[in-house]
Amino acid sequence: MARYFKIYRSYLQQYLKSLIEYRADFLLGLIGFILVQVTGVVFIQLIFQTIPTLQGWSFAEVLFIYGFAQIPRGIDHILTDNLWIFAWKTIAQGEFDRYLLRPLNPLFQLLAERFQPDGFGEIVIGFFLVSSAAQSLKLHFNFADFVWFILAVIAATVIYTAIKLAAASLAFWLKFAQSYLFMVYQLSTFVKYPLSIYPRLIQNFLTFVIPFAFTGYYPAAYFLGRESFTNGIVLTSIISIIAITLAYQVWRIGLKSYESSGN
């Protein structure tokens, strides 16, 4: 374990060198992701000028959920962005072989290889929305709440990674799986808003099939006092463990059936 940390650090150092080289690029990416999220906020803002509440949810509450959903999304974005590349071309272009030649877990190598600071944009806007919404709602966070908040964010990040990993693993069979990964990833858009605006079928799908609801709505609604502790924190943690275990199994099965596309 300690060895993996050490290796990750050297990967990161290499990456930071290139970051210093392309500072302007980093800033552009960051601003880009912040702006993409800002459009969503503007949308909500414009809508709330015509209605008082969204089916009982106030402006600040909707922003809180929206902001919360961005934080795990951003963290996952920073750490596991290489899954997109993997689903796109790593297998198809025969580049996967080199991961298998080294005495390290191939998945670890894949993830460590790329560090995507663009995700900080999502985290920044997420924290900004959550804290300003919490302030206008006069939410009181005691110490326990902070612990639950951190736990919920970690569990939600793991769920994000699990869903991405499972979808990206399809590349072992399909070679090109980026379009499927994109489709699954887009489902996360649903949970930026209160789940109650969707029909039952969609609610159940996002809770039981592809559990994105635990990356945004459930934990956020718990802090708003709208969902129980069980749904918001306990289930989020349990689902995250189940999801990552299943996703890693899919990856392992894929790895076993992997055939190099050759050179």
Add this chain to the structure above:
Amino acid sequence: MKLWQTIRIYRPFATNTFQRYLAYRANVVIFVLGDAMLLAVTYFLWNAIYQSSEAAILKGFRFEEMIVYMLLSFVTGTVINDGDVTFSIAHEVKNGSIAMNLIRPINYETRMLFQNFGTIAYNMLILFTLGFSGIAMYMWLQGLSFSPMNFLLYFLSVILSLFITFYFNFAFALLAFKITNMWGLAQIIGAVSQLLSGALIPIVFFPTWFQPIFQLLPFSSMIYTPTMIFLGKLSGDLLWQALLVQVFWLVVLMIIAKVMWKKLIRSLTILGG
């Protein structure tokens, strides 16, 4: 006569792109389905919004009209937008292959325009046909009236916005001569145009003090104008005004693109080869 010759010379660029898209159609369709996920979210959002509102009409839109607006602005945006122009120019600049293309006796802009036609042809045949049948079906089910005249005017407006978008993307892509992280910049422009083109929410929802911004930028000519024409929300003088504004932006962006090309191509340095 000259036009005919141009078409004959550059047509292969269009057919080539078209065939490439046909070959990868499954992936294109899945990517579009991914985007359509956003439509589903937006549909339920509007549904909740109209249920939360006491008035049945928000800013001049009934719920059914809003759904048609949302669907048609999505389809229009998908059809006219060819991200490939931006990325293939940026790519050619980055890896230096643009040098080879400059030596050839072929006009770079015209070539890109014809590649763009290839994409658009594909978009029209597959995505527009599918998307618009869906919209027509929805309108028929909801008992909304369909005006063939508005459809024709919509089409005219879309053709204008097609060229506006092309020249905008072309000029934007030329920034790759100066900037390396085109992806980040594309994100920024994408976000801005999402908001200002009316793709996300009809422009009338913006506060009055903000409205002049739309007059100063070309984005609203890209998606908002054609969609509003189809819905019959622009008629009489307003309609002709909107079309004239589109022509204005087309000319302005064409000039900007040409000027930028002339300026930047002189400062191009290719490393290695």
